[in-house]
Amino acid sequence: MWLAILVVCVFLVLVLLKYVFSTPEPNPFAVDTREPVKPIVFDKKEKKKVLKQGFVESRVPENLDAVIVGSGIGGLGLAVLLAKAGKKVLVLEQHSRAGGCCHTFTEKGFEFDVGIHYIGDLLEHKPFRCMLDQMTNGQLQWVPLDNPFDQVVLGPPEDRRVYPIYSGRNRFPDELKRCFPGEEKAIDEYMRLIKKAGKGLWLLAFLKIYPLPLAKFLVYTGLANRLSFFFKMASRSLTDVVNELTENKDLRAVFAYLFGTYGNIPKDTSFSMHSLLVRHYWNGAWYPKGGASEIAYHMIPIVEKAGGAVLVRAPVNRILFNEANEACGVSVMKGQEEVHIHAPMVISNAGIFNTYQKLLPQELQAMPAIQEQLSMMKNGEGGLSIFLGLNGTKEELGLNAQNYWVFAENNYDELVEAYANGEREESARKVPLLFLASPSAKDPTWEERSPGKSTLSLVSFAKYEWFEEWKDEKVTNRGPDYKDLKQTFINTALDVVMDVLPKITRDKIEFVDAGTPITNTYYIGAPKGEIYGADHGIGRFSAKLNAIIRPQTPLKNLYLTGQDIFVCGFAGALAGALTCGSVILKRNLHLDAIDLAKKIKLIKVKDE
Ligand SMILES: Cc1cc2nc3c(=O)[nH]c(=O)nc-3n(C[C@H](O)[C@H](O)[C@H](O)COP(=O)(O)OP(=O)(O)OC[C@H]3O[C@@H](n4cnc5c(N)ncnc54)[C@H](O)[C@@H]3O)c2cc1C
Ligand SMILES: *[C@@H]1O[C@H](CO)[C@@H](O)[C@H](O)[C@H]1NC(C)=O
Secondary structure, rough: OHHHHHHHHHHHHHHHHHHHOOOOOOOOOOOOOOOOOOOOOOOHHHHHHHHHOEOOOOOOOOOEEEEEEEEHHHHHHHHHHEEEOOOOEEEOOOOOOOOOOHHHEOOOOOOEOOOOOEEOOOOOHHHHHHHHHHHOOOOOOEEOOOOOOOOEEOOOOHHEEEEEEOOOOOOOHHHHHHHHOOOOOHHHHHHHHHHHHHOHHHHHHHHOOHHHHHHHHHHHHHHHHHHHHHHHHOEEHHHHHHHHOOHHHHHHHHHHHHHHOOOOOHEEHHHHHHHHHHHHHHOOEEEEEEOHHHHHHHHHHHHHOOOOOOEOOOOOEEEEEOOOOOEEEEEEEEEOOOEEEEEOOOOOOOOHHHHHHOOOHHHHHHHHHHHHHHHOOOOOOOOEEEEEEEEEOHHHHHOOOEEEEEEEOOOOHHHHHHHHHHHHHHHHOOOOOEEEEEEHHHOOOOHHHOOOOEEEEEEEEHHHHOHHHHOOOOOOOHHHHHHHHHHHHHHHHHHHEEEEHHOOOOEEEEEEEOHHHHHHHHHHHHOOOOOOOOOOOOHHHHHHHHHHOOOOOOOOOEEEEOOOOOOOOOHHHHHHHHHHHHHHHOHHHHHHHHHHHHHHHHHHHHHO
């Protein structure tokens, strides 16, 4: 017995030593690369030159170090990290513009964002902010939302309760206590658990970065759960935890309202996942100045400077493998032709399902190690987005830099289950949860870009199956039945909008359209119209899954990045990129980013 333990320990030490002594590549966060802020470019033609560089063979750089499939923040962020370490990288995007969920589009003169409403954790000099500043050479700026930044709206119009959510570690609970007198104990205990669940979060990245045998050792000995309260709490549902804290149903609902940011109902949510989101917005929320397209716009030049390129209208139809089953490039569809691009390393930002089920040859897809990974993950919930272009300024329309989370009642589990299991036309008339936000009101440059106009974006969930029958029809012409169904959802949502934001009336609406799960399939490549990639249910947060679902795949030279290998959200997908970059560059980039943040802060303090 002891001998066996000794052998295992020696083995683990050897694995660790191999890791420690393998030569790391250059540190992308070695020096502060921020430059003075240049004026924001509003000219659409100028931006197009960066964001919409169409794929042609002549634009593919020679002697690539890596090819990345997909230009979401998981793909583009990784490209920047590799470029900063001196690598020549090609990013290939199927859509007509770069950015994935960070792209924007314009209809009837209104610019809309897709998947960026508010991002947390961006206090200056904190590691996450420092990292993003470095990854955009200091050009991307962030504007804080109002405080309160969220409003939780519960109940029908005649019995509506509104709870403002404030940022600030003390202010957040203090304001809740004001709304819920007598519930001080429950609120303090909630805060304590949220804080505690964050302890041991480092292990999430550790399990994915360090060698698999070591990760498995930590999982199978139970050490992972013991070392990390994050994993220990992971198997508890959000419903269980909040129900234990209080009998007050509105307070339970306010504790749980952020479930919309990852898409699982509270009884299927891991308390640990929820705690990540609460902490993410703890110090407030921010919006990218100039709109979401600024993100990719300031990242692409860094990739290009290192000799790489970001090309769009470049749908990858398969990954290429050599005889030893090592990834060696990709095939891109140019019209009806396949163009082959070779590189010693292929990284996919297209999500685990697209990568394994669409881009691998049958015999590799059938490998037990690939099947094991697929069996651990599920497709996430489909998304529904409604875009409104409005005639009027934010003052005229009563819009502000806050989000409204509107729920038909406080019993989320039952509400959302009834909606999802309901008959499609019936559900379309009773959407029980709706996120409302005005991107234009959050952006101080908007008034200059689109004087006298405003936008409003609404987000909810919808079943892929409700729309599947139209998936093969042309995206701009899917027939009257599809239009009717969309219109039913729109009408239901507009009733809510006009009730919550009474200055918005029908005559102010110049443009309205809805994006359904099949719209997501077309524009962001989500195979089942997923809003946040793979499902984030309780099962996703076991230590075992997090050791196995990692940047390395069972196939040599093929890696995964983005939300599916970490968690969803802009920050989650970027953490996926950092984790993947750590494996490729053989160094812990999470720690590198923290180190640079500390240095910059020190210099700043000295300057003052
Ligand atoms: C409506 C909505 C609202 C959201 N709101 C917020 C928010 O307020 N705050 C927040 O933090 N997060 C938000 N999110 C989530 C966040 O945007 C995502 O989790 C994150 O951006 C995902 O990044 P990613 O790089 O992993 O994937 P994606 O951005 O989805 O990128 C994947 C890319 O791969 C491309 N691709 C797929 N297949 C191929 C192929 N075969 N060939 C070439 N390219 C391919 C796709 O076109 C896509 O561009 C929201 C998401 C949505 C949809
Ligand atoms: C916008 O509103 C103004 C008055 O508030 C009106 O004069 C104008 O015609 C409207 N524009 C459109 C396109 O509806």
